[in-house]
Amino acid sequence: MIQQVLFIVVTIVAFGWAIKQFGRIRSNIKLGAPETISGDTGTRWKNVLLVAFGQQKMFAQWKPALLHFFIYSAFLLTQVELIEILIDGFTGQHRMFAPLLGGFYTFVISFIEILSLLALIATVVFILRRTIFKRDRFNKPEMKGWPSKDGLLILAGEVVLIAAIFTMNGTDILLQELDPEHFPDTGNLAVSSILGPALFGSLSQNTLVILERVGWWLHLLTVYAFLNYLPISKHLHIALAFPNAYFSRLRPRGEMENMPDIMNEVKSMMGLIEEEEPPEGEELPEFGAKDVFDLSWKTLLDAYSCTECGRCTAACPANLTGKKLSPRKVMMDIRDRLEVVSTTRASQSAEQKAAPYDDGKSLFDSITPEELHACTACQACVEACPVLINPLEPILAMRRYEVLTESSGPSDWIPMFNSIENSGAVWQVGDARDAWTKD
Amino acid sequence: MNVPLLADVAAEGKSIDILFWVGCAGSFDARAQKVTKAFARILNHVGVNYAILGEEELCTGDPARRAGNEFVFQMTALQNVETLNGYGVKKIVTACPHCFNTLKNEYPALGGSYEVIHHTQLLQELINTGKLKLKGGGTFKGKRITYHDSCYLGRVNRIYEAPRKVLEALDVELVEMKRCKSKGLCCGAGGAQMFKEDEPGNKRINAERVDEALNTGAKTIAANCPFCLTMLTDGVTAKGKEDTVEVYDLSELIADSLPPGQE
Numbered sequence: 133m134i135q136q137v138l139f140i141v142v143t144i145v146a147f148g149w150a151i152k153q154f155g156r157i158r159s160n161i162k163l164g165a166p167e168t169i170s171g172d173t174g175t176r177w178k179n180v181l182l183v184a185f186g187q188q189k190m191f192a193q194w195k196p197a198l199l200h201f202f203i204y205s206a207f208l209l210t211q212v213e214l215i216e217i218l219i220d221g222f223t224g225q226h227r228m229f230a231p232l233l234g235g236f237y238t239f240v241i242s243f244i245e246i247l248s249l250l251a252l253i254a255t256v257v258f259i260l261r262r263t264i265f266k267r268d269r270f271n272k273p274e275m276k277g278w279p280s281k282d283g284l285l286i287l288a289g290e291v292v293l294i295a296a297i298f299t300m301n302g303t304d305i306l307l308q309e310l311d312p313e314h315f316p317d318t319g320n321l322a323v324s325s326i327l328g329p330a331l332f333g334s335l336s337q338n339t340l341v342i343l344e345r346v347g348w349w350l351h352l353l354t355v356y357a358f359l360n361y362l363p364i365s366k367h368l369h370i371a372l373a374f375p376n377a378y379f380s381r382l383r384p385r386g387e388m389e390n391m392p393d394i395m396n397e398v399k400s401m402m403g404l405i406e407e408e409e410p411p412e413g414e415e416l417p418e419f420g421a422k423d424v425f426d427l428s429w430k431t432l433l434d435a436y437s438c439t440e441c442g443r444c445t446a447a448c449p450a451n452l453t454g455k456k457l458s459p460r461k462v463m464m465d466i467r468d469r470l471e472v473v474s475t476t477r478a479s480q481s482a483e484q485k486a487a488p489y490d491d492g493k494s495l496f497d498s499i500t501p502e503e504l505h506a507c508t509a510c511q512a513c514v515e516a517c518p519v520l521i522n523p524l525e526p527i528l529a530m531r532r533y534e535v536l537t538e539s540s541g542p543s544d545w546i547p548m549f550n551s552i553e554n555s556g557a558v559w560q561v562g563d564a565r566d567a568w569t570k571d
Numbered sequence: 572m573n574v575p576l577l578a579d580v581a582a583e584g585k586s587i588d589i590l591f592w593v594g595c596a597g598s599f600d601a602r603a604q605k606v607t608k609a610f611a612r613i614l615n616h617v618g619v620n621y622a623i624l625g626e627e628e629l630c631t632g633d634p635a636r637r638a639g640n641e642f643v644f645q646m647t648a649l650q651n652v653e654t655l656n657g658y659g660v661k662k663i664v665t666a667c668p669h670c671f672n673t674l675k676n677e678y679p680a681l682g683g684s685y686e687v688i689h690h691t692q693l694l695q696e697l698i699n700t701g702k703l704k705l706k707g708g709g710t711f712k713g714k715r716i717t718y719h720d721s722c723y724l725g726r727v728n729r730i731y732e733a734p735r736k737v738l739e740a741l742d743v744e745l746v747e748m749k750r751c752k753s754k755g756l757c758c759g760a761g762g763a764q765m766f767k768e769d770e771p772g773n774k775r776i777n778a779e780r781v782d783e784a785l786n787t788g789a790k791t792i793a794a795n796c797p798f799c800l801t802m803l804t805d806g807v808t809a810k811g812k813e814d815t816v817e818v819y820d821l822s823e824l825i826a827d828s829l830p831p832g833q834e
Contacts, residue, residue, distance in 0.1 A: 192754075386672040386727040390680040391641045398645040404653075420639065449757040454773030506770040509637045509762030510722040515753050531639030544767035545638045552643050556629035556650075558595040558766065565593070566625040568604045569574040569611075 135345075139221035139352075146356035153363035154371075157436060160474045164429030169379050176378045179520065184377040189518040193443075196261075199254035203290065206251035207370070209244050210297070217352055227304070230316040238319030245301065245323040248294050255290045262287075269442030272451075274461035279366065279440055286367050293354045300347030302328030303340045310337050369439035373519040376437040379430055380520040385511060388528060391419065394536075420532025423494040424470045427526055434521040435467035444513035444523055450506040457506035459513035459523035465498040466526060495530065504530050505542050574611050577622040577658055588620040589693075590655075592665035592674065595630050596797035602804065603666075603797035609826035610666050610690055616829055617702050621664075627654050631673040638763035645681075648673070652683035666690040666822060668723035668796045669761075675728070689724055691734040691795050691821050698740045709741055709828030716743045716824075717789040719780070719803060720755035721796035729753075734795050737821050741828060746787040756780050758806075760798035781806030785816065792818045 182188045187204065190197040216229050230237050261267045262283060270283070301324035307315040321328075332340060362368050399405045421427045444459035445451050451458050476491055504527055513523045535541040551560045580587055591614065596603040614621050629651050632644035655663075655678075663685050665671050675687035697703035718738060724730050731752045738745050750756040759769075759776030769775060781803060784792045792807070794800050803818045 384676040384728075386723060387676040387680070388636055390677070391645075394641045395645050395649070395681060398642065398649055402646075402649060402653075404649070419641065447754070449759060449776045449779070450770070450772070452756075453776050453779055455770045456772075457770070502770050505767070506772075507762050508722070508757045508759060508764050508776070510757035511726050512722075512754070512757065515726050528637065528639065531637075532641060533639075535639035536641060541639060542767045545640075545763060548638070548763070548766040549635055549640050549643050552630045552632065552635050552647050556647060557599060558630050558634055559599055561599045563599060564626060565598045565628055566574070566576070566623060568593075568598065568607055569572050569623075571572070 133224070136221070136224045142353070142356065143218070143221065146359060150359045150363075153360060156474065157363050157368070160470050161429050161432045161436065163425055163470070163473065164427050164432040165425065167428040167430055169381065169430060172382055175382055176380075179377040179380055180374055183380075183518070183520055184373045187518065189520075192516070192518075199257055202247065202250040202254040203258075204370075206244070206247035206294075209247055210293075212240060213244055213297075214352075214355060217348070221352070226314060227316050227318065230318050235319060238321065241301070241318060242320075242322035245297070245321055248297055249323055251290065252294045255287050255294070259284065259287050269446040272442060272445060272458055272460070274458055274464055275440070275442075279464070282365050282367075283440070286361075286365065289354060289358060289361075293351065293358075296347045296350035296354060298324060298327055298347075299343055300351055303332050303335075303344040303347060305329070306332055306335075307337070307340050307344060310340070366438065366440045369437050369519060372433065372437040376433055377520050379433065381430070381522070385514065389525075391532075393417065394419070418533070419536035420534070421526060421529035422496065422533045422537070423489075424466060424473055425489065426533070427466065427529060431466065431522070431526050431529075432470060434523075434525075435463050435470065437519050438463040438467065438521055439519070440464065441518065443516040443518065444521070447512040447516040449508055449510060449512065455503075455506040456500065457503040459527075462499055462503070462523050462526060463521060466495065469493075469495055469498060495526075499530060501534060501540070504534070507531075572608065572611060573615065575622040576625045577660075578625070578627065580622045581658060586659075587622045589662045589664050590658075590660045591621050591623050592663050592667075592670055593623055593628060594665060594667035594670040594797070596801075597666055598628075600797060600801070602800060606666055606797060606800070606820040606822055609820070610822040612826050613694070613697075613703065613822060613829065617697055619697075624654065629654075631670045633669040633673045634763040634766060636673070636677070637761070638766075648678065648681055648683075652678055652681050655683055655685065660685055662686045662688070664688050664690055664693045666795075666797070666820070668721045668728070669798070672723045672727060689728075689730060689733070689795070691724070691737055692730065694822065694825055695733040695736045698737065703825070704830065705740060705825070705828040706830040711791065711824055711828065712742045714743050714791060715746055715787070715789045716791045716793050717746050717748055717784050717787040718751070718793045719748070719758065719784065719795075719799055720752055721794065721799045722755065722757050722761050724795050725755050726753050734793075734821055737825065738793060741824055743791075743824075746789055748783045748787055750783065756783065758794075758796075758799040758802035760802045765798050765801075775806070775809075777802040777806035778809060781810060785810065785812065790816050792816065793821055793824060794818060795821055 187197065187201060190200055216227065220226060220228055262270050301321055304315060304318065305321060305324050305328035308317055332343065362371060396405065424432060438460065440460060442460050448457060448459055473489060477485060477489065507527045509524060511524060531541065548558055551557060577587065577590065593607055597607040629647045631651065632648040636644035663674055665674065668689060671687060671689045674685065716738060718734060720731065735745065756779065757776060758780055792803055794803060800818055800820055807813055807816050807818060
């Protein structure tokens with residue numbers, strides 16, 4: 133009875149807090165600039181199914197992809213077991229599905245156990261890759277401090293979760309023989325039927341009962357902790373990869389977003405359309421992106437979907453040759469800035485909230501022009517991202533701010549701009565365009 | 572060289588099947604001009620009904636747009652759209668993947684919709700349909716060649732096969748670099764890098780790419796983009812290999828293997 137009450141309280145708190153956290157993420161994403169992303173729902177669902185659910189792009193590197201797939205599928209299927217845990221917790225029963233499902237129950241739980249074992253192996257390999265073998269992409273400057281700890285913390289949580297599952301199931305197997313009235317038969321479980329007797333065979337019934345409860349609660353609490361850890365972690369990708377795949381832009385990859393305001397202004401300069409008088413006293417418009425508010429909400433969703441795997445940075449020609457640019461860092465900086473903005477906003481008065489946000493800082497405080505200027509727009513980062521994040525989009529949007537609003541940017545570009553404007557060619561050349569036909 | 576101007580063709584009341592968009596590099600850069608001439612020779616050899624815009628052609632605006640200067644992009648692009656629509660151009664071929672991408676993917680939003688193909692696609696089509704026949708035992712037959720995917724033809728527009736089919740027709744021994752097709756490494760010129768100094772780093776991007784190309788043991792590097800051509804040639808020179816390793820555009824390899832005939 134006490135357990136039941138405790139369970140209900142913990143569950144309500146865990147879900148209540150999580151809902152609040154996820155709501156905060158949602159409203160943060162909505163701070164971005166509006167962009168209509170719709171149409172072709174067929175392709176969108178295909179992306180969700182293949183890229184997010186099926187992890188198609190992960191398999192560009194099959195070894196980490198396979199290991200990741202073990203953890204992912206174990207995680208997905210463990211949720212089936214969680215359904216029983218939730219029902220048991222609320223009703224005070226024990227393994228209520230076991231007698232109902234019989235052999236099928238044995239199959240499902242065994243399947244989860246095998247996947248959990250594979251996930252454990254994968255988790256250990258992942259920990260080694262981050263600590264002992266120090267894979268290059270996990271040791272870039274932007275990974276120093278919290279991001280590295282974040283990655284390891286999740287893997288440690290994974291180990292705890294799997295340990296809890298096997299403690300819970302392993303002790304249960306032994307208790308089924310000692311106290312069949314309270315511990316319904318689950319059949320022979322693929323891992324626990326061997327592991328249980330081997331690890332816990334010498335323990336007394338009382339100790340087993342306590343250990344079973346410890347495993348059960350630890351499983352539950354790890355899942356709840358995980359749920360509430362997601363919104364402050366790179367691990368949010370397990371949820372956001374799905375909407376991110378759905379909303380990924382379907383326009384041609386090579387098409388930079390058009391700027392209709394500028395197009396129309398140029399058209400009116402060229403006499404192609406009626407000139408519109410700018411409204412009196414209005415401030416000069418700003419173009420491009422200076423802060424998170426200027427980026428499309430999709431880019432902010434991208435930033436929250438990033439799991440910091442660094443495939444983008446590992447493929448970036450600028451980063452490969454020692455330049456400061458790292459597409460992953462750009463996405464992380466956007467997310468971190470968004471977090472700062474939302475925290476500051478939350479503590480503001482209603483009056484301050486009504487005014488445009490200004491804390492004297494912007495994205496340019498973390499993403500330097502040197503980084504932006506190193507990009508070759510080659511889209512290797514776009515190609516590499518397993519969850520369809522587009523790091524090129526914010527880089528080019530920030531370049532637009534520099535050049536259009538600030539009139540800054542690399543001075544080397546000025547002759548190119550002038551030349552195109554004055555002579556219609558990227559270089560100022562005296563020759564005629566068809567001079568090559570004359571020899 | 573006999574290269575028809577669209578203005579002249581239109582003045583005679585005739586029409587063309589395809590416009591050859593030369594681009595700034597193809598028009599003015601000494602190295603890229605050779606590619607332009609090679610491609611024009613092929614068009615003349617096959618008897619394609621084409622023309623160029625000449626002085627009426629302007630920069631597509633790609634480097635300005637990617638540098639962030641939307642004003643300059645719109646100014647040049649809208650003028651081009653006016654010109655192209657004025658002539659009623661339906662189909663365009665270009666030897667520059669940056670022009671290709673901008674004409675194909677970015678001009679529709681500005682009111683200019685055309686069928687745009689890259690010159691390697693036209694070459695493949697001409698070879699496939701038998702209109703372009705190469706002399707047996709061409710200059711490059713059996714030679715080890717590596718092919719560099721430009722970002723804007725390859726990864727961005729996902730055209731990997733057409734240029735490789737063209738190389739196949741030349742009967743060369745194609746050796747791929749480790750980073751090829753969708754994983755191809757940039758030459759370092761894109762995103763308007765061509766027009767500025769590198770940001771501080773420990774290596775030039777073209778040096779990294781040339782190292783990879785030389786590792787294949789190929790003495791010929793085939794490219795499909797005038798900017799890649801410049802970057803790779805510079806990279807080869809920086810390695811001091813300019814006497815033993817050559818960088819060519821695909822159309823030059825084809826033009827070299829044309830059977831004798833009128834041009």
